[in-house]
Amino acid sequence: xxxxxxxxxxxxxxxxxxxxxxxxxxxxxxxxxxxxxxxxxxxxxxxxxxxxxxxxxxxxxxxxxxxxxxxxxxxxxxxxxxxxxxxxxxxxxxxxxxxxxxxxxxxxxxxxxxxxxxxxxxxxxxxxxxxxxxxxxxxxxxxxxxxxxxxxxxxxxxxxxxxxxxxxxxxxxxxxxxxxxxxxxxxxxxxxxxxxxxxxxxxxxxxxxxxxxxxxxxxxxxxxxxxxxxxxxxxxxxxxxxxxxxxxxxxxxxxxxxxxxxxxxxxxxxxxxxxxxxxxxxxxxxxxxxxxxxxxxxx
Amino acid sequence: xxxxxxxxxxxxxxxxxxxxxxxxxxxxxxxxxxxxxxxxxxxxxxxxxxxxxxxxxxxxxxxxxxxxxxxxxxxxxxxxxxxxxxxxxxxxxxxxxxxxxxxxxxxxxxxxxxxxxxxxxxxxxxxxxxxxxxxxxxxxxxxxxxxxxxxxxxxxxxxxxxxxxxxxxxxxxxxxxxxxxxxxxxxxxxxxxxxxxxxxxxxxxxxxxxxxxxxxxxxxxxxxxxxxxxxxxxxxxxxxxxxxxxxxxxxxxxxxxxxxxxxxxxxxxxxxxxxxxxxxxxxxxxxxxxxxxxxxxxxxxxxxxxxxxxxxxxxxxxxxxxxxxxxxxxxxxxxxxxx
Amino acid sequence: xxxxxxxxxxxxxxxxxxxxxxxxxxxxxxxxxxxxxxxxxxxxxxxxxxxxxxxxxxxxxxxxxxxxxxxxxxxxxxxxxxxxxxxxxxxxxxxxxxxxxxxxxxxxxxxxxxxxxxxxxxxxxxxxxxxxxxxxxxxxxxxxxxxxxxxxxxxxxxxxxxxxxxxxxxxxxxxxxxxxxxxxxxxxxxxxxxxxxxxxxxxxxxxxxxxxxxxxxxxxxxxxxxxxxxxxxxxxxxxxxxxxxxxxxxxxxxxxxxxxxxxxxxxxxxxxxxxxxxxxxxx
Numbered sequence: 001x002x003x004x005x006x007x008x009x010x011x012x013x014x015x016x017x018x019x020x021x022x023x024x025x026x027x028x029x030x031x032x033x034x035x036x037x038x039x040x041x042x043x044x045x046x047x048x049x050x051x052x053x054x055x056x057x058x059x060x061x062x063x064x065x066x067x068x069x070x071x072x073x074x075x076x077x078x079x080x081x082x083x084x085x086x087x088x089x090x091x092x093x094x095x096x097x098x099x100x101x102x103x104x105x106x107x108x109x110x111x112x113x114x115x116x117x118x119x120x121x122x123x124x125x126x127x128x129x130x131x132x133x134x135x136x137x138x139x140x141x142x143x144x145x146x147x148x149x150x151x152x153x154x155x156x157x158x159x160x161x162x163x164x165x166x167x168x169x170x171x172x173x174x175x176x177x178x179x180x181x182x183x184x185x186x187x188x189x190x191x192x193x194x195x196x197x198x199x200x201x202x203x204x205x206x207x208x209x210x211x212x213x214x215x216x217x218x219x220x221x222x223x224x225x226x227x228x229x230x231x232x233x234x235x236x237x238x239x240x241x242x243x244x245x246x247x248x249x250x251x252x253x254x255x256x257x258x259x260x261x262x263x264x265x266x267x268x269x270x271x272x273x274x275x276x277x278x279x280x281x282x283x284x285x286x287x288x289x290x291x292x293x294x295x296x297x298x299x
Numbered sequence: 300x301x302x303x304x305x306x307x308x309x310x311x312x313x314x315x316x317x318x319x320x321x322x323x324x325x326x327x328x329x330x331x332x333x334x335x336x337x338x339x340x341x342x343x344x345x346x347x348x349x350x351x352x353x354x355x356x357x358x359x360x361x362x363x364x365x366x367x368x369x370x371x372x373x374x375x376x377x378x379x380x381x382x383x384x385x386x387x388x389x390x391x392x393x394x395x396x397x398x399x400x401x402x403x404x405x406x407x408x409x410x411x412x413x414x415x416x417x418x419x420x421x422x423x424x425x426x427x428x429x430x431x432x433x434x435x436x437x438x439x440x441x442x443x444x445x446x447x448x449x450x451x452x453x454x455x456x457x458x459x460x461x462x463x464x465x466x467x468x469x470x471x472x473x474x475x476x477x478x479x480x481x482x483x484x485x486x487x488x489x490x491x492x493x494x495x496x497x498x499x500x501x502x503x504x505x506x507x508x509x510x511x512x513x514x515x516x517x518x519x520x521x522x523x524x525x526x527x528x529x530x531x532x533x534x535x536x537x538x539x540x541x542x543x544x545x546x547x548x549x550x551x552x553x554x555x556x557x558x559x560x561x562x563x564x565x566x567x568x569x570x571x572x573x574x575x576x577x578x579x580x581x582x583x584x585x586x587x588x589x590x591x592x593x594x595x596x597x598x599x600x601x602x603x604x605x606x607x608x609x610x611x612x613x614x615x616x617x618x619x620x621x622x623x624x625x626x627x628x629x630x631x632x633x634x635x636x637x638x
Numbered sequence: 639x640x641x642x643x644x645x646x647x648x649x650x651x652x653x654x655x656x657x658x659x660x661x662x663x664x665x666x667x668x669x670x671x672x673x674x675x676x677x678x679x680x681x682x683x684x685x686x687x688x689x690x691x692x693x694x695x696x697x698x699x700x701x702x703x704x705x706x707x708x709x710x711x712x713x714x715x716x717x718x719x720x721x722x723x724x725x726x727x728x729x730x731x732x733x734x735x736x737x738x739x740x741x742x743x744x745x746x747x748x749x750x751x752x753x754x755x756x757x758x759x760x761x762x763x764x765x766x767x768x769x770x771x772x773x774x775x776x777x778x779x780x781x782x783x784x785x786x787x788x789x790x791x792x793x794x795x796x797x798x799x800x801x802x803x804x805x806x807x808x809x810x811x812x813x814x815x816x817x818x819x820x821x822x823x824x825x826x827x828x829x830x831x832x833x834x835x836x837x838x839x840x841x842x843x844x845x846x847x848x849x850x851x852x853x854x855x856x857x858x859x860x861x862x863x864x865x866x867x868x869x870x871x872x873x874x875x876x877x878x879x880x881x882x883x884x885x886x887x888x889x890x891x892x893x894x895x896x897x898x899x900x901x902x903x904x905x906x907x908x909x910x911x912x913x914x915x916x917x918x919x920x921x
Contacts (some may be wrong), residue, residue, distance in 0.1 A: 015745040018824060022741040023753070025793035026734040033791035034760040037771035044771065074451025099664055102650055104657070113668045116675070118910070119903045121853035123871040124896045125876055127888060130672050131681070137885040139677050173671065173913060182915045193357055193391035196649045198404035198455070208403070212394040217915075231764055234855035238875065252766050256856060266770050273767040280764050358647055377648075 038277070045274045047267035053268055057264065065271045070261060073246060074254040075279070081250055082229035084165040085172070089225050092169065092220065093176025098210065101184050111181070118174030122234035129167035130239050131153070154240050157247045164239050164248050171235075172228065176221050183217030184210070219291050226287065233257075251276045254285060306368040306381075307352060307458035308333040314363035315325040316349055323349045323514045327363070327407040336485050336492045338506035340499060341539070345512040347495045348463055354382045354493060355461045368458060378407070383452035387467060389444050391436040391451075397423070398432040401450045422454040425487075426480075443472045453488065462494045466501060478505055499539045503527065513533050529626075533633040535628060536560045542589070545599045547574065549630055552620060555635055558628045563602040564590070565624035568610070572619030576601075578610050592616070682707075682890035684751035710881065715866065716873030717898070723788045723869065724851040730789070731847045732840060735798030740828050742799070743806040744814065760796045766856070773860050783864040790850060798843050801916045805839040806832060837910065845906050846913035852899060870895045 046061045047054040065071055100110045117125070132140045137151030142149070147156055153163040187210065195205045211218075233252045236242055242249040242257045255262055255272040262268045309331040316324040324346040331337045339347040352358045354365060356377030360595060364371050372380045383404070391400050401419040410418075423429055426446040436444055445465060452460055465481075466474045483504055485492050496502055502509050503523045510520045511534075519531035530536035530544070537543040544560045550573050552559040566574075568590065576592040576599055588603040601618060610616050627636045683699045709715060741747075742754050772791050773782075781787035798871050809832060817827045833840065858872045868876060874888075881887040903910055 012746065013746055015824075016747045019741045019745045019747045019750075022737040022745070026738040026799060026837045027758070029734065029791070029794035030757060030760050030796065032775075033772055034763050034768055036774070037768035038763050040771045042766055096664075096667060099660055102660075103646060104660065110664050110668055113672055116900075117671065118914075120896055121871055121899070122855050123853075123874045124892050127874055127892050128678055130878070131885050131889055132674055132677065134885070135763065170671070170674065178911055179914050182911055185872075188388070188390070190386045190388055190390040191392065193647075193649055194384065194386055195403070195407075197355055197357065197377040197382070197384045198451075199376075199407045200403075204407060209392065212392070215394075227764070231766055233766075234871075237855075237859070252856075255766060256769070256860070266774060269770045273770060277764055277767040281762065284762070352647075356648060359651075 029068040035204065038274075041270040041274050044267055044270035046271070049265050049267040051264065057267075061267075061271055062275065064078035064273055065268070070246075070249075070254060071251075071272065071275070074249050074251045077246075077248060078230055078252075079248040080161060081165060081168075081232065081248075082226050084162065085168050085229050086222060086225045088165075089169045089172050089176055090221060093173060093180050093221065094214075094218070095175075097128045097177055097180040097184055101181070111177075114177040115181075117171055118178060120171055120174075122171065122232075123238060125167060125171035126235045129163075129170070133163055133239075155244055157244045160240055160244055160247045164235055167233055167239060168229070168232065172225060176225070179221055180214065180217060187213040219287075221286075222291065223287060226283065227280070231274070232281065251279070306333065308366075308368060309459060309491060310364075311354070311492065312364045312366070314350070314353065314360050314365065316346075317354060317359065317361045322371075322468050322515055324353075327517055329510060329517060329520065331491060331493060334489050334491055336482075336494065336507045337507045338502040339493065339495045339512060340497070340502040340506075340509050340538075341512035342497055344514070346511050346515040346602040347497075350512075351461050351463055351495045352461070352492060355419075356380055357384075369540060370485060380459075382461055383455050383457040385448050385452050385460070385462045385465050387464045388432075389436075389448040389465075389468075391444055391447055392419065393436050396433050396435055397439070397447050400436070400447055401454050404451060404455045418454050419450070422450040425453070425544060426450050441469055442477065445469065445477065449484070457490060459491045459493065462492065464496055465494075465616070466496070467498070474501075481505060499541070503539065509539075529635070530560075531635050533558065533560065533628050536628070542600045542602075544626070545594075546597065546628070547599065548595045548597055551594055552625065555627075556630055558630050558633070559620075560626035560628060561620040563600045566599070566601040566618050566620050567606070568601060568603060568616050569619050570617060572617035574599075574618040575615055576618055577615050578612050581609050581612060583609065590616070594618075598607050673896075676887050681886045682893040684886050694872055703886050703890040707877065707881075707887050707894060710887065710895075711873055711877035711891045712865065712868065713870065713873055713877075713891060713894050716868045716870045716895075719785070719867060720786075720852055720869040720871075722785055724848050726785065726789045727792045727851040728844050728847040730793035731795055732844055733797045735793040735802045735843065736828075736833065736840070738794075738799045738831060739802035739806050740824070742803050743809075744824065744827070744832075757796050757799060761800075769857060769860055772857075776861055782861050783867045786869075787861045788858060788867070788869070791857070795847075798847065801839060801843050801913075802836065804916070805836045809835060830888075838909070839916075842909040842912035842916065844869065845902070845909045846916075848902075849899065849910075849913075 012089045044054070046059050047056045048061075049055075067100075076162055089218075096114050100107055100114065110131060120128070132138045133148070133153045135141045135149045135155065140148065141152060143268060147153065149170065191209050191213070192205055195209055200208065230250070231252050232250055233256060236248055236253040237257065240248045242253050242260070249257065249260075254260060255269050255276065257263075310328075311327055311329040311546060313323070314327040314329075315322060324408060327350065329350075339350060341347045349358060353360050354367075356372070356375070360373065364373055366372065367380055367382070369625040377384075392403065395403070398416070398419055400416045401422055405415045420429070420432070423432060426449055428443065428446055428450060431439065431443060431447075436447065439447065445468075448465070452467045466477055469477060478501060481492075494501075494505065506523055507525050508520060508522055509532075511518045511526060513534050519526055519535050521529075526535060526539055533546055537546065540562060542563050544562050545566065547561065549556050549558055552561070553573070574594055576594045578590060580589075580591040582589040582591070583605075585605065587605050588607055588609065590601045590603060592599055592601075599618075628634060629636055680695075682704055683701070685698075685700060687702060738757070742750065767790070776782055776787045776790075779786075781790070813831060814827060817831055822830060852869075853871065854869070855871045858869045859875070862868060862872055865873075865876060874891055877891045878888050881891070
């Protein structure tokens, strides 16, 4: 940068060439595999496709799909799934992180154990829970008996979603615990001490100091857990394949699962996933409007 | 607002504190009178903050008792000790408004909303914060934040105020102004102030008494004038007073094996003085002249009147010190020898 | 008189009953969390079809099941596939993220803010919405059942760019100025100063990218029909379908698939925390 370039316009464009070169790799990939697919999917969503070709129906396909029983049911299942896994997962993660924050003997071991589930992939955790809950060979089914054995938590329409949720909460615990623990470290200690001298007990300190100070972390975890719930596929595919009686068919499973109206029909798949995209946008808006106000950033 | 006598008296008896085998504070005895402004002065690591925290109840003594208002408080929670604490970093709740911050101690005690607001307003007004009540700490200047921390402490009407280096995060000018305000505050509130600092100017100007600490022990307790005029050890002699007291090697001023300390303002350059010094630096400050040089291996500073003759660098001058102004210290223990 | 119960500040001391209660709760919860893992490991070490007898403390341990799972599930091949794809993706994401982040932080060009916003906007697009079209694209390239097919859509992410940009922003302007006085151009500055200074975050991104790629499920399911191209995740799915008569076999497969990541995480704990919290704690 030792050359002095004369006209201001030339100076503004000086870095342009290099910038293009540096942005091109990610730009091409993101453009081709994120932006283009989204745009194309919007158009694909008004088509029905077979093995070889696609036939355009109309934009009304979106409305029909949205109004269909399958979609509405899947939407409800997905919302239920999120409402179960997110609050419980968050409360558990925060509770354990706070309890394991103080100096007690062996706190390191507890922390390692609670963080450990972050190492499991969706497939690993789901297959694990499949075999634990299986009514014939599952250890948990064996010990609990009752519905656990007949017909099995994953097979009973009333309990299936709860069982899938349990597996998901378990798998996400590591992530939540690690992130919340990191957030707790950044709370200045003298805030606690000041509250203590003023007479606040443990619970009061928790609500007046801890929670507000980790609120950005809580928002982050909530957003991530909710996204995971709405986009969950692997756990459904491996645990219940959407059943019994479509009780665990989430929106994503509706789009990509087996034996569903969308199977083999890329057009319909696109319809469902584009609708999912809009659902997620609305969700993001709700979360940010609703929650961000109560989040306190920085000092 | 006045307290019955001795409610705010603090007494420390044989206080020792150890952390993991390291002794922070050892065998401290200190009596702080009701309503006095006691300064705990010392360099970093001397244990002054630890002592303050034990009075407030943030640490438990390993041995010894803390007594407040005649009551032993070792097993009593801070909130029941009637002490308030102002932290070095102010410890304001960033997500609460100024008003909510000030009200917090009252909220914890279950005082109702209307009462709280009134008390908070009184405290805030007394410190000039009246118009900032709805702001959050992030929108305040350093000086304002410090006052919020003070207001939060005042609002409880405690018997004892503990302050841990409250001025150290302020710039020099603000520090000077705030010192005056704190002195005024102390007189207005008639509570006991216990104030920790490493800055000897603060100690000298603010305290009714100073406890000078070093390495976990109290070296001397006295009024600022006492500590200045009769320092109990070489450490104190050099810690209090700027420029620090000169400690001259044994035999250079008067015969004997002891060290002699003389303050720069008590040394004179005279033709026939017993001390000989090689001049290394001459600083004309306008209102006075500072001449620095070496006496043997020791560095010595002399304060002369502004218009006195300026000696040349490298030349040798002679100094004398009034006999009455000589402080004598044992070369072995570095403690004061009183003749 | 009163002596302190431990070296801890008074606020951190948990006395008596509460301490016991806390311990009990933590221990019980830890046991519950650990339970599935423990049962899995035990199951993996027992012969293939006996699941329910002695699930906790078996008399007889064998490595045979593990070895069978390895062979029947073709897990060796799957591991290689996962490794190749994940390494490609990780390296690519590092390169593309670092380059793009540099451009956004240190280069001046018109429209920089808008382009950045555009890149960031891709974070709003959920993966699922892109998969259908991406698969069709892969079909048209003939990349179904290939490493390219598995890796290419993920060679760049806006999240990586965001992470590296955050850390590049902390490099003081004076350093750039001093470097240019020393005659260092952009590429030189990138190589000699920016990257070395950002090594911890780059390491965290690498770990995060590798982990995400390794754990991916839906995309490999969609574009792999030939079992030779199974990743460990789809290989596990195949094993589950095939091995339904021998549950311990599948369990053993699960342990094998989970093991590399456990090992990696124990070695790189700090980077992991950094990577996970990148979005949470605002700079």
